[in-house]
Every structure is written in C-alpha cells, then in structure tokens.
Amino acid sequence: MIDQARQLREKVRQKETQAVQRRTRIIAVTSGKGGVGKSNFAVNFALSLVRQNKKVLIFDVDLGFANVDVLLGRSPIETIATMLEKDLSVWDIIEEGPDGLLFISGGTGFNDLFSFDETRMNKFLHELSAIQGHVDYIILDTGAGLSQENLRFILAADEVILVTTPEPTALTDAYAVVKMVHSTDQNVVMKLIINQCTSDKEGIQTAANFKKVTERFLNKSISTLGFIPSDAHVASSVKRQAPFLLSFPNCQAAMAVQQIACEFLEQPAPPKLGVKGFLLKMLFKNQSS
Ligand SMILES: Nc1ncnc2c1ncn2[C@@H]1O[C@H](COP(=O)(O)OP(=O)(O)O)[C@@H](O)[C@H]1O
Numbered sequence: 001m002i003d004q005a006r007q008l009r010e011k012v013r014q015k016e017t018q019a020v021q022r023r024t025r026i027i028a029v030t031s032g033k034g035g036v037g038k039s040n041f042a043v044n045f046a047l048s049l050v051r052q053n054k055k056v057l058i059f060d061v062d063l064g065f066a067n068v069d070v071l072l073g074r075s076p077i078e079t080i081a082t083m084l085e086k087d088l089s090v091w092d093i094i095e096e097g098p099d100g101l102l103f104i105s106g107g108t109g110f111n112d113l114f115s116f117d118e119t120r121m122n123k124f125l126h127e128l129s130a131i132q133g134h135v136d137y138i139i140l141d142t143g144a145g146l147s148q149e150n151l152r153f154i155l156a157a158d159e160v161i162l163v164t165t166p167e168p169t170a171l172t173d174a175y176a177v178v179k180m181v182h183s184t185d186q187n188v189v190m191k192l193i194i195n196q197c198t199s200d201k202e203g204i205q206t207a208a209n210f211k212k213v214t215e216r217f218l219n220k221s222i223s224t225l226g227f228i229p230s231d232a233h234v235a236s237s238v239k240r241q242a243p244f245l246l247s248f249p250n251c252q253a254a255m256a257v258q259q260i261a262c263e264f265l266e267q268p269a270p271p272k273l274g275v276k277g278f279l280l281k282m283l284f285k286n287q288s289s
C-alpha cells in the first residue's frame with residue numbers, strides 16, 4: 001500500500017514538474033460561524049474548477065479541525081507535519097484525490113505553524129514555494145472565526161470567499177469577520193456565498209441585506225458569488241465520503257456550485273502575490289500594519 005502511494009506521489013510530482021507555468025492564485029474559503037458548509041463548498045468548488053480544466057490544490061489549513069481528507073475519502077500518509085519531521089519534499093505530501101484534484105492535509109503538528117523554529121520555518125517556506133506555477137488555484141479551507149491564525153490566511157490570500165447561511169447567527173459572525181478584516185486591510189477582495197438557502201428568494205434577499213449592511217456601516221463592498229440551496233444530498237455525500245459533485249452530480253447543490261465556478265472564472269481576478277509572497281505575508285507581516 002505504502003509503495004503504491006509513493007509511486008502515485010512520484011507520478012504526481014513528475015507530472016507537475018513537466019507542467020506548463022501556471023499563474024497560481026490563492027483563494028481562502030472562510031466563515032464566521034463553524035459548520036456553515038465551508039469544507040463541502042471548498043471541495044466541490046475545487047472539483048468544479050477541475051472540470052473547467054484548471055489544476056487545483058486544496059490546502060487544509062483548518063488548524064485543529066482539518067477534514068478535507070475525510071470528505072474526499074482519503075487517508076493521507078504524509079502531512080505538513082511529517083514533511084518537516086522526516087525531511088520530505090512537498091511533492092511527497094501532495095495527495096491526488098478524485099479527478100486529479102490535489103490536496104495537502106495540515107495534520108496534527110501543523111497547529112504550531114506560527115511558532116515553528118527557524119529551521120522548520122525555512123523548510124516550510126522553501127517546500128511550499130515550489131508549488132508556484134504548478135497549479136492554477138490553491139484553495140485554503142480555513143477554520144471558522146476570528147482567530148489570529150485564520151486572519152493571517154485571510155489577509156495574505158489573493159481573494160477570500162466568505163461562506164454563510166441565512167441564519168442570523170451565521171450572518172452576525174460573518175459580519176464580524178468582514179469588520180475585523182476590513183479594519184486591518186481595506187483592500188481585501190471578499191466574495192459572498194449564501195449556503196443552505198431554502199429558496200432563491202431567501203438567498204437573494206440575504207445577500208442583498210448583508211451587502212447593504214457592510215456598505216452602510218463599513219463602507220465595504222462585497223460582491224455575491226452565488227447561492228447554494230439546502231440539499232439533503234450534501235449530508236448523504238459526507239456520509240459516503242464522496243463529494244456531492246461526484247456522488248450526486250445532478251443534485252441541486254452540485255448544479256449551484258458548478259454555476260458558481262463558471263461565474264467565478266468569468267470575473268476579473270484581483271492581483272496575485274504568488275505562493276512565496278503569500279507565505280511571507282501570512283507568516284511575517286505585522287497584522288496591525
Ligand atoms: N447546501 C447544503 N445543504 C444541506 N446541508 C449542508 C449544505 N452544506 C453543508 N451542509 C451540512 O453542513 C455540514 C457541515 O458542513 P462543512 O462543510 O463541514 O462545514 P464547515 O467546514 O463550515 O464546518 C455538512 O456535513 C452537511 O451536513
């Protein structure tokens with residue numbers, strides 16, 4: 001099994017090394033409240049981008065509650081933590097999920113990212129920077145809420161997708177994230193997803209109200225990326241450990257996420273920092289400046 005996994009990783013590495021130079025963009029998927037559907041969105045959105053011929057890597061940076069591997073039905077052997085412990089290359093820890101979707105699991109031990117000693121930090125930077133040019137998108141599946149760690153990922157990404165449900169508690173927490181981010185950096189590009197809508201009307205109204213509030217009280221404009229209906233197939237796909245885009249390709253949630261990916265690709269992309277620029281900003285930039 002382990003030999004097979006190694007061979008697969010070697011294949012991924014070779015394929016990626018031969019790849020054309022891609023303009024790697026980094027998107028943070030985040031939320032205020034937990035359990036609103038970030039990871040399911042991140043995984044199925046990533047698969048929709050793959051269907052549009054993009055090379056995509058999901059980096060699970062939910063420190064403490066990483067579960068992208070569970071949603072993809074894979075058990076990674078190597079993680080960021082073992083890369084540092086065993087002196088592996090980043091290509092040893094990149095796993096290949098369904099449809100060629102790549103992913104990196106944080107794993108326990110990645111939780112101390114921001115207190116790595118110099119040697120580990122340099123290794124982390126060196127290895128992760130090597131991904132530049134090999135994928136079109138790195139999607140960061142972040143944790144929920146306003147931790148300093150989350151804020152660092154959000155502030156360093158090229159753009160942020162903020163996921164909320166129409167529930168007042170989720171909306172209040174999402175607003176708190178926008179407020180905190182905006183008070184630190186007014187130029188962060190944030191796009192809104194309303195997940196688990198009971199109707200189109202509810203999605204449209206929720207997004208319009210949220211937009212009105214951020215514009216009025218923060219003078220911050222947030223565009224709406226789309227709405228995803230509440231769909232029982234999502235929970236079924238989680239139980240099967242197979243993303244709904246693959247297990248129920250015609251379900252309403254799958255249709256909505258694919259539509260969102262198409263719209264996302266049509267929108268003008270904000271300027272990008274590149275992987276090394278992202279990592280340096282995320283790790284070292286003073287959050288108050
Ligand atoms: N569109 C949806 N329709 C129905 N249930 C959903 C939907 N999106 C998410 N869920 C439910 O919410 C749960 C939590 O989703 P998850 O993606 O793990 O949230 P988060 O990453 O924000 O914590 C899922 O297991 C699923 O049961």
Ligand SMILES: [Mg+2]
Pocket residue numbers: 038039040062067141
């Ligand atoms: Mg999650």
